[in-house]
Amino acid sequence: MIYADNAATTKTSRTAIAAMLPYFNTVYGNPSSLYAFGQQAKEALEDARTRIAACLGCDAREITFTSGGSEADNQALLSAAAIGARKGKKHIVSTAFEHHAVLHTLRKLKTQGFDVTLLDVPENGLLSPRQVADAIRDDTCLVSVMYANNEIGTVQPIREIGAVCREKGVLFHTDAVQAVGHIPVDLRSDNIDLLSLSAHKFHGPRGVGVLAARRGVPLTSLIEGGAQERGKRAGTENLPAIMGMAAALGEAVRDLDANARKLRVLRDALIEGLSAVPHSILNGDPERRLPGNVHFCFEGVEGESLLLLLDDKGVCASSGSACTSGSLDPSHVLLAIGRPHEIAHGSLRLTLDAENTMEDVQQIIIAVREVVAYLRAMSPVWRDLMSGKQKFILE
Secondary structure, three states, rough: EEEEEEOOOOOOOOOHHHHHHHHHHHHOOOOOEEEEEHHHHHHHHHHHHHHHHHHHHHHHHHHEEEEEEEEEHHHHHHHHHHHHOOOOOEEEEEEEOOOHHHHHHHHHOOOOEEEEEOOOOOOOOOOHHHHHHHHHOOOOOEEEEOOOOOOOOOOOHHHHHHHHHHHHOOOOEEEOOOOOOOOOOOOOOOOEEEEEHHHHOOOOOOOOOOEEEEEOOOOOOOOOOOOOOHHHHOOOOEEEEEEHHHHHHHHHHHHHHHHHHHHHHHHHHHHHHOOOOOOOEOOOOOOOOOOEEEEEEOOOOOOOHHHHHHOOOOOEEOOHHHHHHOOOOOOOHHHHHOOOOHHHHHHEEOOOOOOOOOOHHHHHHHHHHHHHHHHHHHHHHHHHHHHOOOOOOOO
């Protein structure tokens, strides 16, 4: 089996597992307990908080542990909205191709009287700081732009966008779930006020994440019932998962440059191999993209069939976000960058990891070429395209 769906989830690393084990049955006290055994757990919790903060370029007191990226996105947006509402500011700027954890929260805020501007995204998937600057109004309370797109892998000019927000006195949130552990991320240097991440995207365990909030940005609690996390998230902390997350993030940041160099070579070879398939197109900018992300559309092919047949050949891939894998609708990300419905339906996302090899890449290329040719041979749409009854969209 060749696993090429690391944007959906990654294998929990041995380092993370080893870091977690003592906190299941040795140091298993409740960090909120006052006795020594509980305080031992509390010390481990705060040590993990400090180590994670160091990886993100922020202070430990700016770290709040969550159940993952979706919760962190929700809390970030709702907190910023509450701050804005208190000041009479109820306008939010975001983009049309954010993760649904952001888009659905914005939809909820619209029912509460907020005005939301979703910026158009050009074909290469790269937003410009000027677009953000032009969209900010006197009543804007928040800008939310994802660091790296979860489907097409484009990496946004976050530092420049953050600088625009800082200059205009507007809070800036970034969904960095796909970025952290894969490219350099630093809250201070990147002018970020609120940042969301999820451990299982960088070989940590599932069900744990972080909302990093710059000091002075008050958070609204989504879960009531206790004073944990400085009163910002009730519930006993998931100490084993937090320890695994800290270990995985430390390892990812330590090896970031070496892994990125290797992945770019594999990524570019895969892009070159798939670009040779007639009537196909790479989605996202060819340069400003995550080191392991490859995303293509193939005309005359249905993505679901493509994935199932690739699975038969031992290749694990996806057509886009794992959160929408049950949907028959085309990707909102691809529609946002201008792909027609019939092209967006034939999408394939391959996301590599440092454990992948060049042999894996060559096998993926062969498998994709064979499956695309097979599906096209059976497709009446493809026959119409080849006969000239219909015109090709992708030349």
